[in-house]
């Protein structure tokens with residue numbers, strides 16, 4: 001699979017304290033999992049959750065799902081031990097909450113070589129520093145923390161997320177400028193399928209790769225909305241065929257359905273087909 005086309009449509013948080021949920025993760029059709037040691041785990045459960053998670057990761061069985069661990073902040077009493085416990089477990093990325101500076105990413109990266117470092121984007125200072133954070137050599141992705149952002153901005157949660165759009169777009173711009181993954185925030189009303197679909201569609205329209213999720217019942221909607229549609233796949237094929245034909249005739253522009261198709265549209269078309277192929281490959285083994 002082309003690593004740049006790896007699907008991140010559905011990124012499910014699983015509280016590391018819940019043995020049953022950890023076990024369930026081995027069979028759920030999520031593209032990626034965030035095993036959470038931070039906000040989903042009560043202080044008195046933190047140490048046991050860390051041990052449970054390390055054992056589950058070492059046991060394996062998570063297939064092709066991309067495995068991310070959200071550790072506690074390195075300024076907390078748990079953070080450093082969380083990271084140490086995850087060494088050699090097979091986790092592919094460490095996700096740090098409330099990242100604001102590249103020094104925080106350096107500290108995390110130094111503590112655990114050989115895995116990607118991901119950043120929760122959930123404070124005003126972090127969002128304002130998104131460009132610098134996205135250039136960090138170890139950083140693989142941003143995950144929007146929209147609950148913390150709402151708290152920090154003192155804005156109101158709204159169905160259209162108007163107060164968050166600047167922050168979402170600023171992080172997305174930085175992610176795209178530096179070629180890293182960008183995951184949208186969670187939808188808290190986990191039984192509201194219609195609302196979830198609408199928010200997934202907004203995230204997809206903005207350009208996010210996928211959505212972070214809190215319940216298995218949200219996976220199907222995210223997988224559907226963040227995948228290329230059949231119409232997009234078909235149009236991509238027609239763009240490529242028409243452009244190839246134009247090039248054979250010595251022209252640099254084709255016309256499909258009354259719209260011009262230039263080389264830049266072919267780049268998008270090839271990305272769409274690569275993403276569709278990667279999803280098919282992933283779904284064949286999950």
Ligand SMILES: CC(C)(COP(=O)(O)OP(=O)(O)OC[C@H]1O[C@@H](n2cnc3c(N)ncnc32)[C@H](O)[C@@H]1OP(=O)(O)O)[C@@H](O)C(=O)NCCC(=O)NCCSC(=O)C[C@H](O)C(=O)O
Pocket residue numbers: 012013014015020021022024025036039040120122144145146147148149185186190214215216
């Ligand atoms: C939201 C929940 C507390 C709901 O739990 P519950 O009422 O137990 O759900 P169900 O009874 O519907 O569960 C049905 C089965 O599904 C399993 N399950 C539930 N959630 C998960 C999950 N996340 N991963 C895997 N499996 C899950 C249950 O075990 C049931 O299984 P079975 O017994 O076999 O039928 C709960 O879903 C939950 O705790 N969700 C995760 C919450 C979480 O991780 N929150 C922290 C991340 S969000 C965040 O912090 C955002 C960010 O930082 C920000 O600032 O925005």
Ligand SMILES: [Mg+2]
Pocket residue numbers: 039097120122145147148
């Ligand atoms: Mg948060």
